[in-house]
Amino acid sequence: MHAREGTSSLLTGSRFVRRLVAIAALLLTTTTAAACSWSGSNHANPGSPTEDRAAGPADCGLEVDVSATGTHAEILSAVSGNRAGQVWAVGAQYEASKSGAVMQRWTGGKWQTASALPGSGPHELEDVAVLSSGNAWAVGSGPAGAGSVHWDGSMWRVVPTAQTQSIAHGDLTGVAAAGPHDVWAVGTTLTDRVNSPLIEHWDGTSWSLVKAPHLPSSSSGLRDVAVGDGRKVWAVGWIVGRDRVFRILTERWDGAAWSRVRTPPIQSDATLSSVAALGPDDVWAAGWSLQRDRPQSLLLHWDGETWRRSLLPGPEGARARVSALIPVGDGAVAVGQAQDSQGVLRPVAFRWDRSSWSQMRAAVGGSSEGGLNGVTSAGPDGLIAVGSVRTSQGNGSLVERGC
Numbered sequence: 001m002h003a004r005e006g007t008s009s010l011l012t013g014s015r016f017v018r019r020l021v022a023i024a025a026l027l028l029t030t031t032t033a034a035a036c037s038w039s040g041s042n043h044a045n046p047g048s049p050t051e052d053r054a055a056g057p058a059d060c061g062l063e064v065d066v067s068a069t070g071t072h073a074e075i076l077s078a079v080s081g082n083r084a085g086q087v088w089a090v091g092a093q094y095e096a097s098k099s100g101a102v103m104q105r106w107t108g109g110k111w112q113t114a115s116a117l118p119g120s121g122p123h124e125l126e127d128v129a130v131l132s133s134g135n136a137w138a139v140g141s142g143p144a145g146a147g148s149v150h151w152d153g154s155m156w157r158v159v160p161t162a163q164t165q166s167i168a169h170g171d172l173t174g175v176a177a178a179g180p181h182d183v184w185a186v187g188t189t190l191t192d193r194v195n196s197p198l199i200e201h202w203d204g205t206s207w208s209l210v211k212a213p214h215l216p217s218s219s220s221g222l223r224d225v226a227v228g229d230g231r232k233v234w235a236v237g238w239i240v241g242r243d244r245v246f247r248i249l250t251e252r253w254d255g256a257a258w259s260r261v262r263t264p265p266i267q268s269d270a271t272l273s274s275v276a277a278l279g280p281d282d283v284w285a286a287g288w289s290l291q292r293d294r295p296q297s298l299l300l301h302w303d304g305e306t307w308r309r310s311l312l313p314g315p316e317g318a319r320a321r322v323s324a325l326i327p328v329g330d331g332a333v334a335v336g337q338a339q340d341s342q343g344v345l346r347p348v349a350f351r352w353d354r355s356s357w358s359q360m361r362a363a364v365g366g367s368s369e370g371g372l373n374g375v376t377s378a379g380p381d382g383l384i385a386v387g388s389v390r391t392s393q394g395n396g397s398l399v400e401r402g403c
Contacts, residue, residue, distance in 0.1 A: 061361025062349055062385055062400035068111045069389060071397040074102055076386035077140075078324070078374035080130040081106070085379035088151065089386045089399070090125035090138045101125045101140065101149075103156055106384065111399075114156055121158040122147030127224070127374075129177040137202070139172035139185050146170035146187055146198060148207065162200050162209045163189060170198050174224035174235070180204060184253075186235045188221030195219040197237065197251070199258065213251060213260045217241050220249060223287075228277040231255035234302075236272035236285045248272045248298070250285060250307065263300065263307045270298055276325035276332055280304065284352070286322035286334055295321050297338075299357075312350050314359050316340065320348050324374045328383070330354055335362065335385050337371030345369040347387060347400065362400060364389055370398050 073095035081087035087106035093099055101122050103114040122140035130136040134153030139161075141147060146163040149156045163170045172187035181204030189198040197212040197220055212222075222237035233253035238246050246269040250261045270289035277283045281304030288295045297320040300307045312320055312334070320338040332352040340346050347370050349362035362385070364370040370389035378384045382403045389398040 060351075060403045062347070062383060062402035063361075064364060065111075065384075065399040065401050068104065068399040069397055070391070072394060074397040075388040075395065076102070076104075076373060076397050076399065077125060078127045079376045079384055079386045080128045080136070080374075081376040081378040081381075081384065082130050082132065083377075083379040084133070085381050086130055086133045087376060087378045087381070087384055088128050088130055088136050088138070089374070089384070090128045090140075091373075091386070091397070092124040092140075094395075099123065101138075103138065103149075103151075106378065106381070117149060117156060118158060120144065121149055125149070126171070126173045127175045129175045129183065130376075131177050131180060135180055137175050137177060137183055137185075139175045139187070141171040141187075146172040146185075146189070146200075148172065148175075148185065159207070161185070162207045163198055172198065172200070174222065176225045176227045176233070178227040178233075182227075184225050184227060184233055184235075186222035186225045186237075188237075195221050197222045197235075197249075199235070210258065213258055215239055215249075215260065218244070222249070222251070223272060224274045226275045226277045226283070228280070232277070232280060234275045234277055234283055234285075236275045236287070238271040245269055246271055248285075248287065248300075250275075250300075261302075261307070264309050266298070272298070272300075273321075273323050274325040274334075276327050278327045278330075278332060284325050284332055284334075286325050286336075288321040288336075295319055295338075297322055297336075299334075310357070312357050312359075316346075316348050317350060317357070317359060320350075321371070323372065323387075324385075326375055326377060328377045333360075333375055333377075333383060335372035335375045335387075337387075345371060347372045347385070347398070349375070349385065361402075364398065372398070372400070 076091035079089040089104045091102045105112045122142040125138045125140040128138040136151035139148045148159045170189035172185045175185045177183040183202035185200045187198040199210040200207045217239045220239040222235045225235045227233045235251045237249045239249040272287035275285045283302035285300045287298045299310045316338040320336050322336040325334045334350045338348045347362040349360040368391045372385045372387040375385040385400045387398040
């Protein structure tokens with residue numbers, strides 16, 4: 001969800017608008033790196049919702065990559081890599097003199113910035129999916145609406161989406177690739193002043209619109225998408241009903257059509273920002289809710305039949321705004337941001353080992369505030385996470401690497 005999505009004239013009322021503004025202010029520019037294969041078929045027990053486990057091993061965590069952190073006015077939204085260690089991070093540069101999309105490649109142990117996109121391309125990139133050294137997709141938005149770009153091994157090229165060919169109001173926030181001829185992208189489109197889910201599919205030749213389930217709501221949208229084998233695809237986001245409260249939204253593609261999947265009731269404004277598929281009956285979704293205008297982490301597990309709530313460990317886990325989830329080995333990793341004991345927003349990371357969640361080290365150090373928007377498993381280079389950091393000099397990029 002983006003702040004600009006709250007402009008619909010149907011979403012009125014001062015009390016609701018205050019909640020909407022509060023949620024929009026908390027939203028990280030996020031979406032997970034796409035999961036391209038199942039890591040196992042047995043579903044895991046998400047554990048008791050009341051468990052509070054200790055932090056993970058002290059020698060395993062994320063450390064700041066100073067070579068790519070602190071680029072002024074740059075925010076990194078997502079990162080994706082494969083087992084061969086081919087990694088792309090994307091985002092946007094907001095400095096007036098050089099604003100536009102940002103694409104950075106991790107290669108040979110260092111970061112390289114790709115050439116700027118042409119003016120017709122997206123000005124903000126929000127998610128990326130890497131298939132190989134010569135095949136990657138990134139999505140976002142620009143003056144023409146929802147946009148996509150493709151990496152062919154030598155350069156990024158703008159590829160028109162189905163949505164931009166029909167209407168110029170939309171935003172793609174999630175992309176996931178099952179293969180070169182099977183790529184999914186999701187987001188939000190604005191029609192007649194009403195937000196609704198946007199779903200597109202790449203068949204190897206062009207993007208096409210895919211019908212989303214009809215939703216009885218005044219506004220709704222999708223934030224992230226994950227794919228796996230068996231032609232199963234999951235998407236998550238948000239929906240606003242007649243009561244003008246944000247609810248969580250999950251949808252599933254069964255190989256023929258999308259359908260909405262029932263979720264546990266949440267008694268406050270809430271959104272899902274990321275989804276990760278570890279197996280056909282082992283799917284995680286994460287985001288956050290607002291409890292008296294204070295963020296609380298929101299974690300769901302799909303066991304093949306129903307979504308059930310789970311909890312992240314510790315005080316920071318309880319109040320984390322989770323922005324990205326990915327499968328890693330036989331487990332998963334989640335990242336985001338949370339207030340520490342002093343009220344300072346800090347990056348946070350958590351690991352699932354198929355039996356419990358534990359907190360990982362992910363600090364920026366000093367008095368700097370920061371948050372993580374995306375994470376990927378980069379093969380021999382371990383984990384790479386990206387986001388933004390705020391110091392006395394202003395906002396800038398944040399990159400962390402570790403195990």
